[in-house]
Amino acid sequence: MLKAVLFVCSVTSTLAGLKNSASYGNTVLKYYVGQQDTITFGAAVVSCIQKGGELVMPKDKKLNDAVANVAQGARAWIGGGDLFGEGKFEWNDGKDFAWTNWLNGEPNNSNGDEDCVEINLGSRGKWNDEGCCNPRGYVCQIPKQKSTPYENSAFSVYDGNIDQRSYLQAEQFCKRHQSRLALLDDGENFQNLLSKLESPIMTQFWVNSEQDGSSCISVSDNGVSDADCLQSLPFICEQVAVNDLSVSEEQPFVEPGFNLNIKCSASGTPIPKVTWYRDDTYVPHQKHGLGSSTLVLEDIGSYDFGTYVCKAVNEVGGQLRRMEGFSFVESSTALE
Structure with a gap:
């Protein structure tokens, strides 16, 4: 179980996002870096928990190689350190380090304040002890059922001033533009869609649905409703980042x-x-x-x-x- 630690670190940053991901067993490894996602060790721990997972703990060579690869060879936080006793390295779950992959000469507690561990120092996959307040990218390990595959979806809104089409015509238009009609599969996606609709007065938009031959699904600020498939409406196309990879x-x-x-x-x-x-x-x-x-x-x-x-x-x-x-x-x- 992760022990509570107070980090007093000063960092300023702005929004960034997911840079790379990998399927590993029943989990997904996700690498975040840049702007708001280049953060302190403590902030990385919290961020991974908020995403439904944990800061990755590479306890063997296979997982370590996967983490090094998904982080693209860049320096990134992993979930361990000697925060509770100098030289006593343990993972965030309280387990002692058994297998290790330190860079030659590490850990060395340079300047007396290196209590957290980063990967990919010197060469891909090697570890280094580092000051916990230094900003780094980080790798989360998230169970597949908790991973949000569409967190980097991009929406294109075709409003009534530009284009209105029947459901089938809208669907075909999106396909021609290497996208699909936006799929509403959870509340977060619904909110993302609404944030794209900038008209002062909301109108109906076609979104992806299972057709029964006579009615299709539209969305507005009033929620999701049925509509005649032949009706001409604005529509929303969606591109979806690569996800759900299996080997x-x-x-x-x-x-x-x-x-x-x-x-x-x-x-x-x-x-x-x-x-x-x-x-x-x-x-x-x-x-x-x-x-x-x-x-x-x-x-x-x-x-x-x-x-x-x-x-x-x-x-x-x-x-x-x-x-x-x-x-x-x-x-x-x-x-x-």
């Missing part, structure tokens, strides 16, 4: 000489481009599909064992959005 085999154990196919799939609007890499190098033996790519390993040899990274990318609101997944291919002989 068919995250930790396969395989015998030398055998074949292995690992499929990586991702969702988003526009449909993401999915590609496999190893050590930041494109893997030539893969088959690309729509929103997916299958890694093809044939007659596996010792050189094929290791970590493969699946990267999914799409463009939302004029910015590239990324999500990653991992497959740690190991020899079955290691289990004997």
Whole structure:
């Protein structure tokens, strides 16, 4: 259980956002940095809790490699330190450090006030003790059921002064512009939609719905209501950052000489481009599909064992959005 600590740090910043994310087991790793998300250790702890997760605690090499990768090799807070006794490093859940990955010469408590831990100092994945009040990016680890996949959705509003169309025409217009009719799947999305509607007098707008043939869904400041699908209304298109990435085999154990196919799939609007890499190098033996790519390993040899990274990318609101997944291919002989 995380112990309560008072941090007295002075930091000024403005709004930023999620920069990269990765699927890891039953969780999502999310890397935040820049402006308001370059923050102190204590603020990072609170931010991850508010997002439904925790500041990541990489207690083994596989998770540590994933965290280093999702943070794009940049320095970022992880959930540990020696706040409660110099040299006694423990994770935010109270567990002592067992496996470690310190940079040579670290930890050194430089200037006598380095009580928190950052990753990616000196080389990718190495740790350093650092002053807790220094601003850094950070990586949250969030259970998939609590992760908000559409937090970086971008909405385009086509109001009555510009365009009005039937539901089907609006749906087709959004598709042609590599988006979809905005989907209302929770209260937060509803509020995001309302914030985009700047007209003093609210009107109805088409949004994504399951049609029953005669009525479709519209939204206004009065909430969600049915409308005749043939009626001409303004509408809202939505682009969705890549999300819901899955890897068919995250930790396969395989015998030398055998074949292995690992499929990586991702969702988003526009449909993401999915590609496999190893050590930041494109893997030539893969088959690309729509929103997916299958890694093809044939007659596996010792050189094929290791970590493969699946990267999914799409463009939302004029910015590239990324999500990653991992497959740690190991020899079955290691289990004997």
